[in-house]
Amino acid sequence: MKYVTIMDIAHALGVSKSTVSRALAGDVQNVKPETMELICETARRMGYRRNEAAVNLRRQHSKTIGIVIPEVVTSFFMNFIQFAQHDLRQKGYRTIIAVSNEDITQERECLDMLVQCRVDGILMSVCHRAANASLYQDLMSRGIPMVFFDRRVDGVEASQVHIDDASASVYMVEKLIRSGCRKIVHLLGPEHIGNATDRLHGYREVLEKFKLPYNPQYVVSGGLSAEEGAQAMERFVRSGLEFDAVFGFTETAVLGAKSVLQKMHYRIPEDVSLCCISGTALCTLVHPTLSAVEQPTAEMADTACRLLLEQMERPVHFKPQTVVLSGEVVLRESTKAV
Amino acid sequence: MKYVTIMDIAHALGVSKSTVSRALAGDVQNVKPETMELICETARRMGYRRNEAAVNLRRQHSKTIGIVIPEVVTSFFMNFIQFAQHDLRQKGYRTIIAVSNEDITQERECLDMLVQCRVDGILMSVCHRAANASLYQDLMSRGIPMVFFDRRVDGVEASQVHIDDASASVYMVEKLIRSGCRKIVHLLGPEHIGNATDRLHGYREVLEKFKLPYNPQYVVSGGLSAEEGAQAMERFVRSGLEFDAVFGFTETAVLGAKSVLQKMHYRIPEDVSLCCISGTALCTLVHPTLSAVEQPTAEMADTACRLLLEQMERPVHFKPQTVVLSGEVVLRESTKAV
DNA sequence: AACGGTTGCGGGAACGGTTGCAAAAAATAT
DNA sequence: ATATTTTTTGCAACCGTTCCCGCAACCGTT
Numbered sequence: 001m002k003y004v005t006i007m008d009i010a011h012a013l014g015v016s017k018s019t020v021s022r023a024l025a026g027d028v029q030n031v032k033p034e035t036m037e038l039i040c041e042t043a044r045r046m047g048y049r050r051n052e053a054a055v056n057l058r059r060q061h062s063k064t065i066g067i068v069i070p071e072v073v074t075s076f077f078m079n080f081i082q083f084a085q086h087d088l089r090q091k092g093y094r095t096i097i098a099v100s101n102e103d104i105t106q107e108r109e110c111l112d113m114l115v116q117c118r119v120d121g122i123l124m125s126v127c128h129r130a131a132n133a134s135l136y137q138d139l140m141s142r143g144i145p146m147v148f149f150d151r152r153v154d155g156v157e158a159s160q161v162h163i164d165d166a167s168a169s170v171y172m173v174e175k176l177i178r179s180g181c182r183k184i185v186h187l188l189g190p191e192h193i194g195n196a197t198d199r200l201h202g203y204r205e206v207l208e209k210f211k212l213p214y215n216p217q218y219v220v221s222g223g224l225s226a227e228e229g230a231q232a233m234e235r236f237v238r239s240g241l242e243f244d245a246v247f248g249f250t251e252t253a254v255l256g257a258k259s260v261l262q263k264m265h266y267r268i269p270e271d272v273s274l275c276c277i278s279g280t281a282l283c284t285l286v287h288p289t290l291s292a293v294e295q296p297t298a299e300m301a302d303t304a305c306r307l308l309l310e311q312m313e314r315p316v317h318f319k320p321q322t323v324v325l326s327g328e329v330v331l332r333e334s335t336k337a338v
Numbered sequence: 339m340k341y342v343t344i345m346d347i348a349h350a351l352g353v354s355k356s357t358v359s360r361a362l363a364g365d366v367q368n369v370k371p372e373t374m375e376l377i378c379e380t381a382r383r384m385g386y387r388r389n390e391a392a393v394n395l396r397r398q399h400s401k402t403i404g405i406v407i408p409e410v411v412t413s414f415f416m417n418f419i420q421f422a423q424h425d426l427r428q429k430g431y432r433t434i435i436a437v438s439n440e441d442i443t444q445e446r447e448c449l450d451m452l453v454q455c456r457v458d459g460i461l462m463s464v465c466h467r468a469a470n471a472s473l474y475q476d477l478m479s480r481g482i483p484m485v486f487f488d489r490r491v492d493g494v495e496a497s498q499v500h501i502d503d504a505s506a507s508v509y510m511v512e513k514l515i516r517s518g519c520r521k522i523v524h525l526l527g528p529e530h531i532g533n534a535t536d537r538l539h540g541y542r543e544v545l546e547k548f549k550l551p552y553n554p555q556y557v558v559s560g561g562l563s564a565e566e567g568a569q570a571m572e573r574f575v576r577s578g579l580e581f582d583a584v585f586g587f588t589e590t591a592v593l594g595a596k597s598v599l600q601k602m603h604y605r606i607p608e609d610v611s612l613c614c615i616s617g618t619a620l621c622t623l624v625h626p627t628l629s630a631v632e633q634p635t636a637e638m639a640d641t642a643c644r645l646l647l648e649q650m651e652r653p654v655h656f657k658p659q660t661v662v663l664s665g666e667v668v669l670r671e672s673t674k675a676v
Numbered sequence: 677a678a679c680g681g682t683t684g685c686g687g688g689a690a691c692g693g694t695t696g697c698a699a700a701a702a703a704t705a706t
Numbered sequence: 707a708t709a710t711t712t713t714t715t716g717c718a719a720c721c722g723t724t725c726c727c728g729c730a731a732c733c734g735t736t
Binding site (some may be wrong): 071 | 417451
């Protein structure tokens with residue numbers, strides 16, 4: 001495994017490595033056009049590829065951004081990464097992605113690895129609203145810019161961008177009620193995810209607004225996965241309580257619930273309406289298609305990248321800011337018309 | 339942004355950087371236990387994180403493996419990455435993932451980036467069976483070990499691991515026939531993906547075996563995405579030809595077809611059986627659940643990593659080998675019992 | 677006391693680029 | 707022609723780490 005270096009090129013052409021370096025960097029101020037052309041051509045011919053490690057060492061930055069996400073089963077995070085990569089690449093940054101698997105220990109390891117790689121900044125969606133807060137704070141005080149997206153994090157002085165979960169819930173549940181539903185089950189997300197609480201608040205807010213009674217029995221822990229959602233649904237159905245709609249914290253859980261319901265021959269949406277927050281392309285792939293509040297993924301990625309880049313450009317007197325985006329209600333076949 | 343270096347530690351303790359380096363590397367042969375303890379403790383206290391760029395430069399390897407995948411909408415590739423990351427991390431390797439978006443130009447850029455980062459090896463699923471073959475060959479002759487997984491690549495002397503597509507198709511289509519289906523539509527994959535041809539061969543083989551006529555009109559280009567699958571299905575239905583089953587190249591395309599069929603009130607599987615190759619968790623999320631040949635993702639990742647690691651350990655007199663795994667037919671609700 | 681062997685540590689040269697500064701070469705002005 | 711400026715080039719230091727080599731201190735033997 002022998003890579004060609006600028007010294008190899010310099011030697012082959014009888015010039016100094018400085019000149020080669022400048023030529024390859026396109027420094028038109030300091031190198032004669034024909035020399036430049038010659039060097040670039042030779043580099044191409046010899047198959048030269050710059051050694052990033054050497055560059056990173058010399059310049060004191062890596063031109064890479066770390067992205068930490070909690071899971072890879074939903075396509076939301078992958079879509080986010082795609083958009084973010086597009087934005088960052090345009091600004092000359094590479095990305096390195098790390099998955100915490102919804103585990104705070106793995107999350108710490110991810111962060112550790114990113115620090116070792118000397119990433120210039122971190123885009124992060126936490127797996128726990130508070131558990132690693134002091135670590136984030138520590139990293140940021142060490143001068144590593146961070147922006148948190150999608151999942152809210154508490155007690156950290158940092159830029160964040162997420163959707164207005166409470167409002168999103170309000171929109172969605174209101175649609176449910178206006179379409180005639182009265183007994184709405186809420187598949188609650190895990191307590192350690194901040195957004196779960198907000199979505200529950202939104203749900204309760206609408207009930208109050210419409211003077212409907214709030215019954216805690218209709219709020220069941222639906223987890224994150226399809227399995228958990230299915231189990232929660234099954235348990236609820238067995239409890240014998242009447243219901244005419246399910247509003248879920250997340251897509252996968254609702255899909256699990258949907259399977260259970262369909263297996264029991266509930267008709268959707270005639271017998272039960274189904275909807276959730278943070279839907280992805282999956283919602284359109286199932287039958288009936290699922291009504292959901294869609295995350296503005298592209299906008300979220302753009303905003304997160306912008307915030308991060310701004311913070312990296314002017315690290316001094318930078319003020320953390322929280323951007324709240326609004327989700328878009330998309331009504332599909334799993335809910336009745338209002 | 340100031341990171342602490344081994345020099346900082348050495349200075350603080352009045353020892354040489356060599357000793358610090360050795361202590362941190364756990365070189366018990368050459369450093370006294372108390373010194374070691376002292377150095378490690380100080381390093382921890384000062385928040386030392388090794389600079390990977392410096393290490394990569396000095397040692398002539400990066401301890402990272404590049405993984406190139408064609409898309410991120412299916413969870414298959416993400417699952418593969420998860421398994422591969424697990425294996426590689428155990429061997430002390432980081433991973434850097436790049437997405438080609440089913441585009442040969444982007445694929446070249448991905449490879450270029452990985453070379454710049456001096457990855458020690460590449461795990462790759464191509465977006466075109468042949469287009470970039472000479473580039474792969476070039477990279478390998480430059481001493482970069484590569485292993486190709488899932489998607490077959492032609493005319494390249496390299497290790498490959500994929501499922502036996504023809505046999506997988508045979509298994510699946512046979513089940514269809516044994517359950518009573520006679521007019522089976524095949525949603526063909528894109529021509530530039532080698533596996534598509536193999537799966538078609540499998541389909542034809544079974545027809546021959548059962549002495550059923552082969553009608554080219556029943557083989558339609560179904561593309562990769564749900565949209566393409568839906569369009570293909572719609573076109574076929576409009577053609578007026580009778581059919582009682584759809585066997586698809588890939589999950590997403592079949593899901594697209596399924597939507598169309600369900601919208602038209604075809605009953606599944608009573609009117610039309612549905613199945614595909616390379617199913618993921620998605621198959622169990624939809625209703626009715628989808629019969630599929632499941633890829634042995636973990637096994638494929640393990641094999642690919644093993645092959646790559648072996649090749650990296652003994653680059654000389656290494657012989658490329660192709661490992662063919664067999665898929666597992668999982669019958670679910672979208673097909674009738676045999 | 678002199679000897680070889682081990683142990684623990686420091687010095688310094690790499691690794692492959694970038695970049696400030698000075699010097700050489702070329703272009704322009706006097 | 708020489709003086710001056712401008713363009714183009716080379717030298718050398720540096721980034722943080724590893725690792726080869728050498729040195730000293732200490733050990734037990736003779």
